[in-house]
Amino acid sequence: MxxxxxxxxxxxxxxxxxxxxxxxxxxxxxxxxxWTSHRVADQEDAVRRITAQGVGWxxxxxxxxxxxxxxxxxxxxxxxxxxxxGTVAEIGYWTSAxxxxxGLASQAVEMLTSWAFDTAEGEGLARPELIHNVGNPAxxxxxxxxxYALEAVLPPRPPHPLEGHLHVRExxxxxxx
Numbered sequence: 001m002x003x004x005x006x007x008x009x010x011x012x013x014x015x016x017x018x019x020x021x022x023x024x025x026x027x028x029x030x031x032x033x034x035w036t037s038h039r040v041a042d043q044e045d046a047v048r049r050i051t052a053q054g055v056g057w058x059x060x061x062x063x064x065x066x067x068x069x070x071x072x073x074x075x076x077x078x079x080x081x082x083x084x085x086g087t088v089a090e091i092g093y094w095t096s097a098x099x100x101x102x103g104l105a106s107q108a109v110e111m112l113t114s115w116a117f118d119t120a121e122g123e124g125l126a127r128p129e130l131i132h133n134v135g136n137p138a139x140x141x142x143x144x145x146x147x148y149a150l151e152a153v154l155p156p157r158p159p160h161p162l163e164g165h166l167h168v169r170e171x172x173x174x175x176x177x
Contacts, residue, residue: 005111010104012065012077012111015053019066020046022073026096067108074099077108079116087126089116106145113146117171130167143167
């Protein structure tokens with residue numbers, strides 16, 4: 001089953017091999033490398049990574065989406081669940097340099113959160129979490145804007161060498177986006 005989420009401004013869809021060239025270009029971004037462990041060496045590596053995203057859909061453990069704005073890949077968002085199920089899941093995301101500051105990350109987080117709460121894919125999901133480096137105020141703004149409350153400061157742990165913020169949203173929480 002292919003899942004595609006649409007709004008007036010964005011489309012979230014599984015990554016496709018034809019996105020490899022865009023992924024290589026987007027990954028060549030100093031700010032992205034600063035805040036994430038996301039690295040893409042070349043076209044072959046991009047194809048390998050996109051293919052691996054497909055495995056996550058099969059196991060239901062990593063439901064990864066390309067974020068498209070005006071038909072162009074502008075970022076990435078993923079819902080990660082241990083064993084493909086459970087009441088807690090982590091949402092991770094990044095946006096390309098040209099897409100930053102336009103509200104696309106907030107829109108994508110809200111779209112994915114709503115979908116996870118409202119569909120069988122999110123069955124049993126009670127608490128999605130966002131985790132980011134404490135020094136990343138943009139991610140705090142995305143969390144706040146989408147109704148994810150700051151719950152804790154996390155100690156450094158692999159693969160995160162610095163302290164992190166844990167933001168959570170309960171199923172009943174409604175954001176004011």
